[in-house]
Amino acid sequence: YQGVFHVKGNQDRFVVEDIVQFGCPFGFGLEAGSNPELLLAMSCLCKGSPEAFLVCNGYK
Incomplete structure (x- = not known):
């Protein structure tokens, strides 16, 4: 998990x-x-761990 x-x-x-x-x-x-x-998550995760997940749930 x-x-x-x-x-x-x-x-x-x-x-x-x-x-x-x-x-x-x-x-x-x-x-x-x-x-x-999604834009906020992508901009923040680029500074984090490369192993971190970005889950797009319900994105249209």
Whole structure:
């Protein structure tokens, strides 16, 4: 199993960046369900672990 943070829960960029930073040693990823969430997740994960997941759930 690998953890992911649901970006819809808190879309504040600083919060998402902190989650990526502190979750980096564990490969903690992000989950996005809309276009703005996906863009935020992609921009934040480029600074994180290459092993982290980016889950696109419900993206249209």
